[in-house]
Amino acid sequence: MDLLWRHSVPQRGRGRGPKQTVSVDAVVATAVALADRDGYAKVSIRTVAAELGLKPMSLYTYVPSKDALAVLMVDAVAEQDTPIPADLPVRGRMAAVARLVRAELIDHPWLLDVPPWRLVLGPGRMRRYERQLAAIAGIGLTDVEMDRVVAVLSEFATGNARMAIAATLSATALTDVQWWERHGPLLSQLMPVTKFPLSARVGAAAGEHYQAPADPDGTFEFGLARLLDGILGDRA
Incomplete structure (x- = not known):
């Protein structure tokens, strides 16, 4: 908690130990950049120390563990949130809440690998929650x-961002045309139109429209509009 609120709470004396040569902010920023580049699984005390040119044990004078570092990383990303314009109509402000969450995850996919339950609330996440409210x-x-x-x-x-990220990753493998050329003939035998008439009809229409297995961006816009309709009702 002291580390999260380090810019607001007076810091205690460090006591004995090696002299710190970088700041906690630099450690966190380096960890975020490493996760953006290589993924959350590659973030460790050792790898972050190497990025900073430090010995692994010296990094413990900045953060006590990878779990603590992850909390700091999540809050640092939240600090970058842009304000939601107050002059937008309420529907636009509510849409912005969802759009900002989605954009953050797409920009930093590793956030999906950090357990979200009971993350300690720091200044970045609290400011975001205040803006959302x-x-x-x-x-x-x-x-x-x-x-x-x-x-x-x-x-x-968050759920839609997960699909959008998966779609981006799959684009580096087979193209949709290549995938259907490889698997289409077998699927036609396993899933005949007579057995799955609705799936065949709707799937064909959706595939023709999306020109892909799915359309995360379009699904987001469709779903968000319906969510806002339901939440706002006559308030819109």
Whole structure:
């Protein structure tokens, strides 16, 4: 907690130990850059120390563990959130809540590998939550409903971002045309139209429209619009 709020809480004396040659901010920024480049699994005390030109044991004078470092990393990314313009209509502000969550995950896919449950709240995540609540304040929701709306929009955006990231990764393997050329004949035998009439019809229409197995961007826009319709009702 002291590390998360290090810019707000007076720091205790360090006591004995080697002199620090970089800052905690530099350690966290290096870890984020490493995760962006190589993935969360590659982040460790040893690899971050190597990036900084430090010995692994010396990094423990900055952060006590990889788990603690992960919390700092998540909060540092949240610190980069852009404000939601207050002059937007309420529907636009609510949409911005979801769009910002999705964009952050697509920019930093490793965030999906960090367990989200009970992450310690730091200044970045608290500021984000305050902005999200401000985006939906004053429209007639109770406090609990406001929290649920933020959660629903965030979780929808997170699920869709996971699919968008997967689609990006799959683009480096077979193209859709190549995949169907390889697997299409067998699938036609295993899944005849007579046995799966609705799947065949809808799948063909969707595939023709998407020109891909799925359309995460289009699904996001479609789903977000329906979510906002349901949440806002007559408030829009």
